[in-house]
Amino acid sequence: MNSWINLSAVGLILGLGLVFGAGLPALFAVGLRVLSTSAPTSEGPASDGASAIGPRAVGPARMAVAVICFAIVVVAIAAGIYLIVRQS
Amino acid sequence: MAVAIVLVLVVITALAFDFTNGFHDTGNAMATSIATGALPPKVAVALSGVLNLVGAFLSLSVAATIASGLVDTKLVTLTVVFAGLIGGIVWNLMTWFLGIPSSSSHALIGGVVGATIAAAGFGGVQWQNLVSKVIIPAGLSPIIAGIVATVGTYLIYRISRGVAAGVRDRGFRIGQIGSASMVSLAHGTNDAQKTMGIITLALITSGALPAGSKAPFWVVLTCALAISLGTYLGGWRVIRTLGKGLVEIESPQGMAAESSSAAVILLSSSFGYSLSTTHVATGSILGTGIGKKGAEVRWGVAGRMATAWLFTLPAAAIVGAVSFFIANFIGGTAGVIVMFLVLIAIALLIYLRSRKTAVHAGNVNEEWTGGVAPPQRETASSTSA
Numbered sequence: 001m002n003s004w005i006n007l008s009a010v011g012l013i014l015g016l017g018l019v020f021g022a023g024l025p026a027l028f029a030v031g032l033r034v035l036s037t038s039a040p041t042s043e044g045p046a047s048d049g050a051s052a053i054g055p056r057a058v059g060p061a062r063m064a065v066a067v068i069c070f071a072i073v074v075v076a077i078a079a080g081i082y083l084i085v086r087q088s
Numbered sequence: 089m090a091v092a093i094v095l096v097l098v099v100i101t102a103l104a105f106d107f108t109n110g111f112h113d114t115g116n117a118m119a120t121s122i123a124t125g126a127l128p129p130k131v132a133v134a135l136s137g138v139l140n141l142v143g144a145f146l147s148l149s150v151a152a153t154i155a156s157g158l159v160d161t162k163l164v165t166l167t168v169v170f171a172g173l174i175g176g177i178v179w180n181l182m183t184w185f186l187g188i189p190s191s192s193s194h195a196l197i198g199g200v201v202g203a204t205i206a207a208a209g210f211g212g213v214q215w216q217n218l219v220s221k222v223i224i225p226a227g228l229s230p231i232i233a234g235i236v237a238t239v240g241t242y243l244i245y246r247i248s249r250g251v252a253a254g255v256r257d258r259g260f261r262i263g264q265i266g267s268a269s270m271v272s273l274a275h276g277t278n279d280a281q282k283t284m285g286i287i288t289l290a291l292i293t294s295g296a297l298p299a300g301s302k303a304p305f306w307v308v309l310t311c312a313l314a315i316s317l318g319t320y321l322g323g324w325r326v327i328r329t330l331g332k333g334l335v336e337i338e339s340p341q342g343m344a345a346e347s348s349s350a351a352v353i354l355l356s357s358s359f360g361y362s363l364s365t366t367h368v369a370t371g372s373i374l375g376t377g378i379g380k381k382g383a384e385v386r387w388g389v390a391g392r393m394a395t396a397w398l399f400t401l402p403a404a405a406i407v408g409a410v411s412f413f414i415a416n417f418i419g420g421t422a423g424v425i426v427m428f429l430v431l432i433a434i435a436l437l438i439y440l441r442s443r444k445t446a447v448h449a450g451n452v453n454e455e456w457t458g459g460v461a462p463p464q465r466e467t468a469s470s471t472s473a
Contacts (some may be wrong), residue, residue, distance in 0.1 A: 005224055013355050014232050021233075021351030022240030025263065025344050029247040032259040036251040080270055083354050084147050084277050 024076050031069030068087045090421040091294050094166050097428050098290045101173045105313045106283035108180040109192040110140065110318020113279065115327035116189065116369035119273035120342035122452060123331030126261040129449040136272040137320030138440060143276020144312030157217050159201060163208040167415050169290050170424055174431050175199025175408030181438045187325035187460030188393055191364035196282060196402040197222055202405025206412040229363045230371025237375030240344035245380060248340065253339045260339040267346035274353050275365050280315045321426055324447040325460050330370065332456045333389045335377030344379065345372040367397065
């Protein structure tokens, strides 16, 4: 049966798929959560616009964590594009 | 002269297939962004079209042919390629009409396999490769993508529970657009290449290019344009089924689905498996429905799709085989010309029929009522659900 299904490849794709396909959006969510200052109090009106997620309301530590999260996501996207370019 | 006419018709037919490939698959990348309102419908298809165009140019080494390893390439003649393309196009058009996202790659492979069987018998097909490289990956990929998307959706909702609704929606829409763009890019690279490979194969077969040649620039250019034009046209019927029919989608789910699709497609193609974007995208969207508590998943719609997937290879194969028989029976250039006209007639018929229940940018997001087309005009198939 092993000539029909390459189980290790399936496992690898599932494993890495979980890391990148589920892990990265989760990281993105962490970034958003950190940026949205302690949830209930910051629930500004919709008209608040971009300032709701602006640095004004967010401390430096949170900002740093958010930047790291988003940076990792951006780097992963760049790696993905590299994969597209490189593959035949 | 006769060969030249046949070759020109094959190239045109291949580009026509590429075009159907484009509009059939727009939904894979953009259906979720359109459904959640992250992008206006027209903007979404334009973005996807541009990214498909870019994607088609991104990868430099074009795979020689989609058929290698699946059929005995020594048996492939221009007429076989031509008949195979007809099988692919007809199946693509029929499933588009029904609003069913089905794999364009499978349609093409099915068509070529069918035409090869018609030309050279069952021995011309490498069955084990067909099963291990095409059928089994097709069965596994939606499940893998579905699991990834389920986990992703669960995590995202879990993590972002406390985030203010406004921030959350805005943030995830950006994420959604980004991840959908990745899917479009990967689609342009993968799928445009298949047609480039087919045209190059036809050029080599007819002696216009020496064996082992790479795709000439005009082939890359026309294929890139055909697939991105098709994408821009937007297969609204398929978009509607994927975005509204399967699961009601919110932007965090959209982001989870597209991230899962992009990751699974890119990973597996770097491992040497060329998966169907459609199977992966559908599995991902289903997964986001499972991962979110209380989301409604319309298993009936999913079942209809799965059924269509089972039929894609054999149905396209039958059309390919019949096309080959007819073209071969009439013989030579005349046979190819006749089948070309038949193809145009079929395409026109399906197009005209589709106008009666048109789905377009304006009504693509209407409430799902069970049928592909919104109920501005009741059809027999639409039941209220």
